[in-house]
Amino acid sequence: MKAEEVRELETAELEHRLGELRLEQFRLRFRSAIMQLENPRLRREIRRDIARIRTILHERRTAMSDTRTRRPS
Numbered sequence: 001m002k003a004e005e006v007r008e009l010e011t012a013e014l015e016h017r018l019g020e021l022r023l024e025q026f027r028l029r030f031r032s033a034i035m036q037l038e039n040p041r042l043r044r045e046i047r048r049d050i051a052r053i054r055t056i057l058h059e060r061r062t063a064m065s066d067t068r069t070r071r072p073s
Contacts, residue, residue, distance in 0.1 A: 001049050001052065003056070006052050006056050011057065011060060014057055015057070018057070021046055021049055021053070022050065024046055025050065028043050028046065029043075
């Protein structure tokens with residue numbers, strides 16, 4: 001998932017997707033401990049997708065708080 005694709009999603013969708021990715025990351029961690037994964041790069045991709053989503057959510061939250069704290073000149 002590219003950053004451009006993530007930015008197009010609504011905040012609620014991002015939070016839902018983040019939960020799904022965290023669950024998938026949890027499952028992959030157990031699968032890799034028990035047996036060899038078919039695609040070991042998948043863990044890295046999921047970790048990076050989580051980081052992208054968290055970064056964009058943080059950007060949105062800080063942008064919202066900046067607009068609230070600014071006083072009109």
